[in-house]
Amino acid sequence: MVQTAYFWPLDGPRQDLRPRGADVQKEELADMVDKEMAATSSAIEDAVLRMDEILSQARRDSSGVKLEVNQSIIGSCSDLMKAIHMLVTSATDLQRDIVESGRGAGSVKDFYAKNSCWTEGLISASKAVGWGATQMLESADKVVTDRGKYEELIVCSHEIAASTAQLVAASKVKADRGNKKLQTLQQASRHVNDMAAVVVSSTKSGQMQIENKNSMDFSSMSLIKLKTEEMDSQVKVLELEKQLENERIRLGELRKKHYKMGGIPMDSPPESEMSLSPGCMKKKPSDNNVHYSEAQHIFILLSRVSKSTCML
Structure with missing residues (x-):
């Protein structure tokens, strides 16, 4: 029996996608x-x-x-x-x-x-x-x-x-x-x-x-043109900084979703996992306001995945 598979045509991605399945002789x-x-x-x-x-x-x-x-x-x-x-x-x-x-x-x-x-x-x-x-x-x-x-x-x-x-x-x-x-x-x-x-x-x-x-070629610019270019450059820097800030926020939300789907609390991981994580606090957190570094969250995520794999 021929298994089902999907292919991309040569004229572009994801156009006219259809299964090549058991009906193919x-x-x-x-x-x-x-x-x-x-x-x-x-x-x-x-x-x-x-x-x-x-x-x-x-x-x-x-x-x-x-x-x-x-x-x-x-x-x-x-x-x-x-x-x-x-x-x-x-x-x-x-x-x-x-x-x-x-x-x-x-x-x-x-x-x-x-x-x-x-x-x-x-x-x-x-x-x-x-x-x-x-x-x-x-x-x-x-x-x-x-x-x-x-x-x-x-x-x-x-x-x-x-x-x-x-x-x-x-x-x-x-x-x-x-x-x-x-x-x-x-x-x-x-x-x-x-x-x-x-x-x-x-x-x-x-x-x-x-x-x-x-x-970088400013040799032919007048004083007024140079000042205009300088202001335009400042505007572009501010725009890029704002884009970078927004993208960092988006990345943070993606990571939160990733942790949530993996069943990992963002603020209070199990104590056993904390003890394995390098640089973690030695004391058990007393409330839910403690936040951990990005490296610690990644370590915890990998630990969870490793444990899940071993249980399979």
Whole structure:
């Protein structure tokens, strides 16, 4: 029986989500593998071509430091896309090798149906890689056209590295350790991780160059303009301080909820747990007005979780 699983489509997260469950026949499951692997490969090929178009647009619309930064970032993103394409190709080759060596006298469709959990894991991992590539493409386009944030590219790089690990893990489950195609896949995975790190590095460096150029060049400002900028900067500092204060309050409420769901009182933990906590008060609290440090609450939470685990 095929287990139920949910997948993200390539065209965006959480769109048209539907279960792939017991109603999926073994013929459909086998076709789904080939379809999703091919779709992922095609999406990445399109992304590579689109990256070249984005780079051409950047050369037309920008100059100076901005052009230098765009070329560096888009170039690293394009190299990452090519590395991902090699990864998917290697995963496809390994997957076919696994099926051919493992199906015996049975058909390919029988093998996929018999190993439905592995099959669905492979499909899910392939979708994750394809989705990460398309998100990287969209983020790069937005950054070049000043509609996006550099942080989006960094997040996409981390997501791609994670989905790459997922694809390798799903592919190697049924592969022999000495399989040469598995070794090729692992090498491709390392190359993807290296290229993702280059994207992060070039993005951070480019962001710093742009921010320094935009915010620290005061040479052409008049006295009035300098004073105006100074006041604007003070306003921004106050706004950011207020945002930070609000976020700290929100974090505190989240932690309170976390403690409450874990069954941990915020103000009077059991005496036995207090004695284990480093830096705790030696005296037993006489009222409910005693509050403990963040480190103590975390220690108490971990102690509770550890005890609960041991009882299972």
